[in-house]
Amino acid sequence: MGFRTDISERQRRFGDELRRMRNAAGLSSAEIGEVLGMKGPAVSHTEAGRLGLNLERLALWLDACNVTDPEYRTGLVALCNSNGKGWWSEYRPFVVPAALDLAEFESTATGLASYQTHLIPGLLQTRGYTEVIHEYTERKVEFRGKRQQVLTAEKAPPFHAVIHEAALHMMYGGPAVMREQLNHLIEMSRLPHVTIQILPFDCTVYASTDTAFVLLHGPHSRLDTVLLENPHGQTFLGDPEGVAAFRRKFDRLKGMALPPLDSTTSGPSAAFRDSWGMIQHVRYKLLER
Template sequence: MRLAIELRRLRDAAGLAAREGAALLGVSAAQISQIEAGLAGVSEKRLRRMAANYAATDEEFIDALVAMATDRTRGWWEAYRGSLPTPFLDLAELEHHASCRWDVDFLHVPGLLQTEDYARALFSYVNPEFPRSEVERWVEHRMKRRIIIERPDPIPYETLIHEAALRIRVGDQIAARAQLTRVLELSEADHVIVRVIPFDLNGFGGAGSAMVYAGGAVPQLDTVVRDGPNGPVFIDSEAQLNRYRTLFRRVEAVSLEPERSRDFIHRLAKEL
């Protein structure tokens, strides 16, 4: 779908109607429409010809689109197709291909840092009608998503966590202490940066900026993910991406430095 969106944007930027793009490519307008709707794939040769027809000259961007078009990965998330909503599988796939990851969270510990007990308590509370087996399916999926920061070649990860998220006891006292310990352990990794947003900030109006920011192969392919009523919502327009990059840096600027953040979390854990 993202490839389809980017190809449509290239055509629009060239000022061409779908039928004009189809004529240049030697295909029907219906074929162009199917490609741009994500209903049909596109070969490397055809994609590069489309880029040339649209006067696209950013070779790094075009190469990234080719990589998307020719990728045939069937990742671990496919095992959950049919049992979990598609947007959550899309999120796992997005993370798999991400070059970096930023999180901002205000009410919960970020998913990539959650322990099994924390995730289990969270899913059980939010979905009280779920049978135990279904809750375990969600927990298992969330734990597998952590691979991007736990594998031998992890991606750079930075998270900004509000004090509220660290203090709210999603589970019991033992689970809360274990969760804080888990955050502390991960914060020691070279590729992980954890910063705390304390309660006592003056003039802080950024509590509405919770998000996941996934870096693409090139900046044009970055993606912001926000929670929606039916699951993750994916945002990819350049104007919105710029807005969320700015928001992240503003919140980062008022957050505690990593060392002070570790000290802060350690004090919270001792209170338990």
């Protein structure tokens, strides 16, 4: 089998999981290779994602490392079978690799959580808003629209978004675009699996809220992944301690944010102290512009 030339993040993550469980079991590359009938260098290439692993050898690897959790084993089988290809593959020439990897993770996620500071989360953006963000690059706009279908699929995963109030006030595209975007947030909140909360400016607790991130839940908590967004690009994080830290951070953000947007409310609430009231307040101000 030849080396992979394009390694997807899921394939890289599979290799990381193999290495973590081997180290936890106290086995060297040569020792696990002897169990699998592989040479040490082949084991290293497999853990780096450059080589695939068939299911028979995966089972031997898991048994040698005393991995018995059935959900974790099933999740690893899915990672093992991943070839990195899907509807997103046709967009490879038009978007950055991290966007392709994110689309692949979203396609298999059992749950999604997003914290955004100055932007509306990509899965909740209107086409007009996305066009401004992507400078009217048609294929990038089209790609984001395809990604959003994960929320309207038959078995859509639960999606929880915490959005900083700053994102509601950014006039990307002008008042008309933002009014449409705020209306769309209300409409999306009608979906039973979508939860939207606003983190207000007047929050008096600091929770290191400067970095936007997405938490992608896998079939087992050990297979959860975090996507960090920063000025230097996007970074995927899969080590258990790092992911656990962002789970705790998201739980804290949920507690600091206003109560979730309730689309069944007939009007803005008193003093705008819930997410519905906050969005309506900003929306009404836009009508004056």
